Amino acid sequence: MKVLGRILAALGCIIVVLVAAVWLMLGGGHALPDRSTTPTMRFDVVEKVADLDYPPGNIAVSADGRVFFTLHPDGHPPRQVVELVHGKPVAFPNEEFQHESPGIPWFQSILSMRIDRQGRLWTLDFARFGRGTPRIVAFDIATRKVVHEYDFPSDVAGLGSMLNDFQVDPSGRYIYIAETSPVLQRPALIVYDTESRTSRRLLDGHESVQAEPLIIQAGARRMLLPGGILPLRIAVDSIALSRDGAWLYYGAVTGSRMYRIRASDLLDSTLDAGTLASRVEVFADKTLSDGLTTDDAGNVYLGDMEHSAIHRLHPDGRLETLLIDAHLRWPDGFSFGPDGYLYVTCSALQQVLFRPDTEIRAGAPYQIWRFRPGPAAASGQ
Numbered sequence: 001m002k003v004l005g006r007i008l009a010a011l012g013c014i015i016v017v018l019v020a021a022v023w024l025m026l027g028g029g030h031a032l033p034d035r036s037t038t039p040t041m042r043f044d045v046v047e048k049v050a051d052l053d054y055p056p057g058n059i060a061v062s063a064d065g066r067v068f069f070t071l072h073p074d075g076h077p078p079r080q081v082v083e084l085v086h087g088k089p090v091a092f093p094n095e096e097f098q099h100e101s102p103g104i105p106w107f108q109s110i111l112s113m114r115i116d117r118q119g120r121l122w123t124l125d126f127a128r129f130g131r132g133t134p135r136i137v138a139f140d141i142a143t144r145k146v147v148h149e150y151d152f153p154s155d156v157a158g159l160g161s162m163l164n165d166f167q168v169d170p171s172g173r174y175i176y177i178a179e180t181s182p183v184l185q186r187p188a189l190i191v192y193d194t195e196s197r198t199s200r201r202l203l204d205g206h207e208s209v210q211a212e213p214l215i216i217q218a219g220a221r222r223m224l225l226p227g228g229i230l231p232l233r234i235a236v237d238s239i240a241l242s243r244d245g246a247w248l249y250y251g252a253v254t255g256s257r258m259y260r261i262r263a264s265d266l267l268d269s270t271l272d273a274g275t276l277a278s279r280v281e282v283f284a285d286k287t288l289s290d291g292l293t294t295d296d297a298g299n300v301y302l303g304d305m306e307h308s309a310i311h312r313l314h315p316d317g318r319l320e321t322l323l324i325d326a327h328l329r330w331p332d333g334f335s336f337g338p339d340g341y342l343y344v345t346c347s348a349l350q351q352v353l354f355r356p357d358t359e360i361r362a363g364a365p366y367q368i369w370r371f372r373p374g375p376a377a378a379s380g381q
Helices: 002-026 263-267 273-278 357-362
Strands: 047-052 056-061 067-071 081-085 088-091 110-115 120-125 135-140 145-151 163-168 174-179 188-193 198-202 236-241 247-252 257-262 281-285 292-294 300-304 309-313 319-324 331-336 342-346 366-371
Touching: 047 067, 056 342, 056 366, 067 110, 110 163, 110 331, 120 145, 120 163, 163 236, 174 236, 174 263, 188 236, 188 263, 236 300, 247 263, 247 292, 257 263, 292 331, 300 331
Parallel strands: 056 110, 056 331, 236 292
Antiparallel strands: 047 366, 056 067, 067 081, 081 088, 110 120, 120 135, 135 145, 163 174, 174 188, 188 198, 236 247, 247 257, 257 281, 292 300, 300 309, 309 319, 331 342, 342 366
8 A cells, every 4th residue: 555655646746747847838928918009990991791600710802702711610610611602601612522521632620721813712721630631722713623732741740730821922832831739839830832742841849930928818708728727829820921922921829029031031942940040030019919911012910819909010010000899809810802802700719719519609690801901912812
């Protein structure tokens, strides 16, 4: 019995040490001060695009005004990729893709999508955090046919990864991906070359892709992991490409700074990890934010889930608040559409994450909105 007691005591000490180590790495933290400015737009300029039964994820609007979006995986939707038809979400490209189906690269778990300037709709599948095969699939939106498919190797996106958000360059050749890595806490950027069909993992674990010790306070909810002890911290997710393809802007959701790096540096395979890291620049202070986009004038748009706001970062890094309104429940995905409209999905994740289905359903309807911010940009991202 004495031996058993010593073993149990030793196990107890190990558990205490492990819990303390996890707390030191992930616990604690502080709120980011409110960086909002006086809004320059009234909410009455905003138009409702759709009321939805399930929270939307990301959105891509085509040049002719077709609206495609994902339904957020954490909302447990019956479909994953849909098109808005007569105000209702309809499965895209069809119902078979929405569930496991033999003979086709069916959707496992889709969050992000983009339409490139070649008219292809790209969908990024994080495959249930790498438990399946992470892949990217492109469709011809006119024919609904698959025109490109690539499975990421395990050394680029393996078990525990999360291919979260992405951008396609103007040529349609290069795709830049934020790998959030919520399980392993090893976030990175990934670059995929659609012509050579090769992918590379870059800035792995670099400061610019890491979450900071900040705590999200969205509405009345302090965002904590199940158990209510550790705060929800999300590494690199927000990602946007300047409209000329020259600069990639990115940052952690729970991060206070926006970074940028030249796309040419990310594409230069001769640069070693240290040299590439030295090319990263701090662009500006930011709010806690999920989605990003850019316009033709060089501005960066970002959501702010803590203050139900949409901001604009000017080329000189100055932060301007465009909108603040309670209707903007966790502004998440952005896409420009025709006629200068900027579309935004509100996923209301403060009412969705780690909540039972009954609460998620009670939070409906969930919205997609649009407004004209002034400068325009090519549709689709």
